[in-house]
Amino acid sequence: MKKIFLLFIIVFTLYGCFREEDDSIDNCSSDCTILQGRVVTTNNQGISGINVTLEFFKGASLSSYTRLISDINSNDSGNFIDEFYLKDEEIDENSYGNLILRIDESGLNAREDIITPNSANISLERWFVINNRDTIIEQNYYFPKKTNVLVNLNNFIPLQENDRFEVRPLFPYGYENPEPENYINILETIYIPTNGPLYEATEINNSLNVILAQNEKNIIRIYKTKNGVYTYDEIILDVNSSSPNEITIEY
Numbered sequence: 001m002k003k004i005f006l007l008f009i010i011v012f013t014l015y016g017c018f019r020e021e022d023d024s025i026d027n028c029s030s031d032c033t034i035l036q037g038r039v040v041t042t043n044n045q046g047i048s049g050i051n052v053t054l055e056f057f058k059g060a061s062l063s064s065y066t067r068l069i070s071d072i073n074s075n076d077s078g079n080f081i082d083e084f085y086l087k088d089e090e091i092d093e094n095s096y097g098n099l100i101l102r103i104d105e106s107g108l109n110a111r112e113d114i115i116t117p118n119s120a121n122i123s124l125e126r127w128f129v130i131n132n133r134d135t136i137i138e139q140n141y142y143f144p145k146k147t148n149v150l151v152n153l154n155n156f157i158p159l160q161e162n163d164r165f166e167v168r169p170l171f172p173y174g175y176e177n178p179e180p181e182n183y184i185n186i187l188e189t190i191y192i193p194t195n196g197p198l199y200e201a202t203e204i205n206n207s208l209n210v211i212l213a214q215n216e217k218n219i220i221r222i223y224k225t226k227n228g229v230y231t232y233d234e235i236i237l238d239v240n241s242s243s244p245n246e247i248t249i250e251y
Contacts (some may be wrong), residue, residue, distance in 0.1 A: 002096040017063035024071035028085045031133045039074045044144040046078020051104035058097035099128040114143045121195040144213035152248040156201040163200035164225040171213035
């Protein structure tokens, strides 16, 4: 009986170490921090009803603490804004915690007209370090409308087991680039250049519908491993009404 009671105490203690608080409905009257931004698609068109949350998370191996600070949705114009009060430990760089901004990917994945997060190789979660309450956290998001180009990968005759013939698109996507100086801005965009899905040849001749961003400069990256020798090339494609809807690449 004592062993059962001791086990209950241990389980209860461990369970109690994982705390969550929801303060997202609290009003802020002074020393407020502001979260604002916009969710848009092609031609600066707002996307409504997309949930954005900000939380403070502090975790260890056997315990964690999470405080939901802001929980808002974008309006008909794609805008969102909220005010809240950050606690002392949330602006203390020595607190071992993090402010985490998230956008609801499920709401975006439900849309059929845009390039969804499921199709883009990028994390939309951002971690912030803020040292003052009198701060504006501004985050804009861009999810371009999708189009397709037919890419023909022809004459794929592998000579070795690891021979490959693949393409992958690159397009502007996600959130605004916080460190533009660290990127070569070949796409001429304020957003992060992001990889789309990888498309690979599986037969001698292949016709693949490759996702691209509408009204944007895109790159189609071409990867070949032929007889064990790897090569790489790029096609820059400015996607508009006059751009080609079919491309043929020889192995």
